[in-house]
Amino acid sequence: MHGPLQTQVALSVxxxxxxxxxxxxxxxxxIAAAYFWAQASGEAIFxxxxxxxxxxxxxxxxxxxxxxxxxxxALAKRHKWLALPxxxxxxxxxxxTLLAAALTxxxxxxxxxxxxxxxxxxILATFYAKLSLNNQLFNSFIGILLIYAxxxxxxxxxxxxxxxxxxxLRRVQLSEALQAAELRLLKSQLNPHFLFNAxxxxxxxxxxEPTKAQDAITQLARTLRYTLAAGxxxxxxxxxxxxMVDDYLALESLRLAERxxxxxxxxxxxxxxxxxxxxxxxxxxxxxxxxxxxxxxxxTLRIAARVVARMLLIQVQNPCAPTQExxxxxxxxxxxxxxxxxxLLFGDAASLELDLATPERAAATVRLPL
Amino acid sequence: xxxxxxxxxxxxxxxxxxLLAGFPRIQIAGxxxxxxxxxxxxxxxxxxxxxxxxxxxxxxxxxxxxxLDTLPRVIFTTAYDHYAVKAFEVSALDYLLKPIEPxxxxxxxxxxxxxxxxxVAHGPLEQLFVRDGPRCWFVPLREVSLFTAEGNYVRxxxxxxxPLFGRxxxxxxxxxxxxxxxxxxxxxxxxxxxxxxxxLGEGGRLHLxxxxxxxxEVSRRQARLFRARSTV
Numbered sequence: 001m002h003g004p005l006q007t008q009v010a011l012s013v014x015x016x017x018x019x020x021x022x023x024x025x026x027x028x029x030x031i032a033a034a035y036f037w038a039q040a041s042g043e044a045i046f047x048x049x050x051x052x053x054x055x056x057x058x059x060x061x062x063x064x065x066x067x068x069x070x071x072x073x074a075l076a077k078r079h080k081w082l083a084l085p086x087x088x089x090x091x092x093x094x095x096x097t098l099l100a101a102a103l104t105x106x107x108x109x110x111x112x113x114x115x116x117x118x119x120x121x122x123i124l125a126t127f128y129a130k131l132s133l134n135n136q137l138f139n140s141f142i143g144i145l146l147i148y149a150x151x152x153x154x155x156x157x158x159x160x161x162x163x164x165x166x167x168x169l170r171r172v173q174l175s176e177a178l179q180a181a182e183l184r185l186l187k188s189q190l191n192p193h194f195l196f197n198a199x200x201x202x203x204x205x206x207x208x209e210p211t212k213a214q215d216a217i218t219q220l221a222r223t224l225r226y227t228l229a230a231g232x233x234x235x236x237x238x239x240x241x242x243x244m245v246d247d248y249l250a251l252e253s254l255r256l257a258e259r260x261x262x263x264x265x266x267x268x269x270x271x272x273x274x275x276x277x278x279x280x281x282x283x284x285x286x287x288x289x290x291x292x293x294x295x296x297x298x299x300t301l302r303i304a305a306r307v308v309a310r311m312l313l314i315q316v317q318n319p320c321a322p323t324q325e326x327x328x329x330x331x332x333x334x335x336x337x338x339x340x341x342x343x344l345l346f347g348d349a350a351s352l353e354l355d356l357a358t359p360e361r362a363a364a365t366v367r368l369p370l
Numbered sequence: 371x372x373x374x375x376x377x378x379x380x381x382x383x384x385x386x387x388x389l390l391a392g393f394p395r396i397q398i399a400g401x402x403x404x405x406x407x408x409x410x411x412x413x414x415x416x417x418x419x420x421x422x423x424x425x426x427x428x429x430x431x432x433x434x435x436x437x438l439d440t441l442p443r444v445i446f447t448t449a450y451d452h453y454a455v456k457a458f459e460v461s462a463l464d465y466l467l468k469p470i471e472p473x474x475x476x477x478x479x480x481x482x483x484x485x486x487x488x489x490v491a492h493g494p495l496e497q498l499f500v501r502d503g504p505r506c507w508f509v510p511l512r513e514v515s516l517f518t519a520e521g522n523y524v525r526x527x528x529x530x531x532x533p534l535f536g537r538x539x540x541x542x543x544x545x546x547x548x549x550x551x552x553x554x555x556x557x558x559x560x561x562x563x564x565x566x567x568x569x570l571g572e573g574g575r576l577h578l579x580x581x582x583x584x585x586x587e588v589s590r591r592q593a594r595l596f597r598a599r600s601t602v
């Protein structure tokens with residue numbers, strides 16, 4: 001799932017880049033054509049100049065607009081202006097706009113002088129007929145500046161908006177991929193410590209108690225098979241999970257001997273309920289690792305499950321050392337993973353609580369919707 | 371060689387006992403199943419070698435070592451947390467992964483020299499087990515140039531490492547080899563092997579320049595002792 005998703009994202013990035021370039025140039029050319037046509041025909045009609053001259057005049061100016069706006073775009077892309085904070089971005093855009101407007105203004109005057117022998121193009125001279133030459137020039141410059149300002153505002157508004165959408169999309173895709181990976185990861189795997197201790201125990205049994213050793217190997221095989229298969233299914237019946245937990249407990253009894261005592265109180269109705277795979281195993285493992293194994297005299301592990309008001313209630317209780325300092329941190333990882341998994345699978349409908357309020361006793365309670 | 375097996379799992383003890391039966395050199399003096407029991411056994415049986423599990427009820431193998439006055443040789447036995455053992459900056463010890471392979475056990479035992487006729491337990495201290503925060507070291511005492519009191523603890527100057535040892539300077543002094551270590555003043559004990567130069571400072575005070583470290587001033591009272599032993 002991970003691979004294809006990444007490829008898809010990469011492909012869509014390439015496609016999107018091509019699509020964006022196409023959109024940009026299409027828009028540029030349409031706007032340029034409209035501008036050219038408005039200016040040239042306006043000048044030919046209202047200032048009564050030959051079409052050929054107007055065409056040359058505004059053709060060159062339009063080309064300058066195209067080149068300069070594209071340059072601004074290229075600069076913004078190359079130097080990653082969009083990654084900048086608002087203020088530096090603003091000043092760069094402002095400076096680029098001013099510079100482009102000044103260049104275009106100079107060019108317009110020069111071409112007008114060359115073609116018509118007057119510094120202000122005829123259409124503008126007609127338009128601003130009542131103004132002094134200086135004011136005509138000033139107004140012409142402001143007109144050009146406004147055209148660039150409009151272009152820049154339009155361009156950056158679109159680009160920024162699109163970047164936001166893209167970031168948002170990427171975030172969503174990322175969190176989806178993360179969720180899938182998390183779910184895989186959160187299914188607690190068998191603790192290697194347990195595995196090697198169990199193997200060590202089996203090795204000790206082989207010579208003296210071969211039957212016991214054979215049983216232990218069978219239990220170990222079943223436990224391993226269940227763990228390996230846990231990747232395939234999210235949910236299993238409590239009864240199925242309990243079979244695995246029984247094997248697991250039998251193996252733990254090998255090493256803990258009489259220090260581990262187990263009480264099971266599973267209601268028949270609860271046994272058929274479906275629970276996240278490896279969840280009960282994790283709770284039991286935690287209870288042994290942090291509760292019973294550190295106690296010299298060991299203790300009783302109590303596993304209870306019942307159905308209350310259309311909810312499945314699982315409780316794992318264990319004694320713990322009275323002086324145990326800050327157990328939540330040590331137990332934290334497994335339990336945090338488990339509750340994160342419950343959240344991903346059931347949302348707010350499920351819960352996992354660890355009750356350490358009673359001294360020398362810890363109880364983990366899971367509530368699941370049926 | 372007398373050995374003690376420390377492991378909370380009866381099966382693991384049984385297995386190790388069986389494996390050790392193949393080594394007549396090793397004589398199993400006893401077993402212990404937790405830290406407290408192990409401490410008592412080590413004090414009463416004075417084994418030369420301890421097979422030590424890391425995770426046990428009531429504390430880890432490291433806790434046990436930190437509580438001991440005299441360190442036996444230690445071989446850690448562990449199912450998976452060998453990284454905990456590897457956390458040692460200098461491993462003057464061996465570790466065996468469970469299930470233990472007989473060949474690895476033989477190799478670990480081969481590294482242990484046959485003890486001389488003289489009893490080890492009553493000689494001066496050779497090495498310290500030091501635990502400072504999450505890190506542990508077996509520190510060979512002859513490599514420590516200087517011991518400096520810090521409150522009720524002692525800072526060791528050991529190469530580039532400066533671990534804090536959880537006993538008082540006086541308690542440590544009583545166990546050090548007096549032929550090698552000298553109490554220069556109330557705060558410091560120097561390793562005589564590390565003295566590079568002895569200078570006469572202001573007011574006739576003796577200053578000892580250490581090879582890899584600072585200058586240590588010898589108190590007036592101790593200066594007399596120092597002169598007495600240097601002239602010998």
